[in-house]
């Protein structure tokens with residue numbers, strides 16, 4: 458996919474400038490948040506598997522991660538337009554990176570799904586960029602640091618809450634988010650595909666994120 | 680670095696994470712995120728959402744041999760070399776752009792030095808060294824300019840920018856950054872178009888200076 462000239466339109470550039478205060482509509486109607494019963498247990502399990510891979514090179518745990526994530530990674534890659542065979546190859550690549558980079562996984566800052574998503578996303582990006590995406594420096598944790606179980610659990614709970622919030626979005630909002638997070642689409646191309654004006658798409662993405670964030674902060678302040 | 684007050688706009692962080700920014704901007708953003716807990720948290724929040732979307736995706740059928748193929752590969756897997764670390768005032772993404780070497784400054788006149796790290800169709804990336812109290816020549820630029828302070832500070836019409844801060848300047852901003860008094864200011868600057876200096880260097884000479 459050619460991304461040449463992706464920042465050439467004035468609208469595209471303006472999108473990166475800080476917006477005037479109040480320009481983002483905050484008047485959004487909050488759907489009554491159903492008291493969704495969220496159990497983080499399932500996902501904590503995924504994080505435990507990844508920790509077992511990280512700390513003990515546990516192949517059974519790795520197999521479980523594969524069984525959950527590989528078919529979903531393939532779905533993500535197919536969405537972005539890869540052909541079946543290529544998607545299979547990239548899934549292999551990504552899962553191999555999960556094995557190789559497990560030492561970099563920090564459960565205090567990410568759930569397994571977020572960490573694996575980022576590896577996959579960056580791999581997906583590298584496929585169409587001429588150069589690898591520059592990545593931030595890794596945070597160096599002190600060697601002696603003990604794992605903080607409460608923090609790890611809180612992370613899992615927030616992620617579970619995030620998924621619950623996702624299920625509360627309208628199908629259009631969810632689809633716009635999928636476009637932004639799973640496909641290789643700069644925002645300016647979303648409108649071409651869905652036929653929606655850019656402003657609508659952008660506000661839809663922001664609306665989705667704002668809603669998700671508020672749900673998250675509700676959880677924190679509880 | 681706890682006193683960062685000028686951050687990367689959210690939209691731009693998102694575009695960075697989506698891989699849709701020109702390389703020079705992506706390096707500046709990766710460098711800022713290396714120094715800034717707030718922006719790192721934003722990037723990781725985005726990843727949490729990506730992870731949630733991934734988890735909720737309907738699974739696609741895999742090739743029958745996929746699992747076995749991967750497990751066979753584990754036996755011969757060679758872990759990639761560890762990524763470069765930061766050094767001094769230069770976070771890892773800047774060290775990466777410097778190819779692990781200390782900067783090789785070129786004099787620009789007036790005590791100002793620069794090293795061009797890249798200059799191509801995606802724009803330019805350079806390190807700038809501005810002596811204390813010295814002004815960077817007034818300039819405008821055809822596109823967007825991102826400047827990350829690595830050491831010292833500068834001030835212009837938009838405010839004061841200290842170590843870790845990023846200034847995002849659009850093409851309509853005619854600004855004249857002046858380095859602070861605390862010492863030389865070192866910045867990482869990226870543009871998606873060549874700079875046009877108002878004075879000091881005639882337009883015709885710009886290709887020579889590659890600015």
Ligand SMILES: [Zn+2]
Pocket residue numbers: 683685686687711715716717718719
């Ligand atoms: Zn920041």
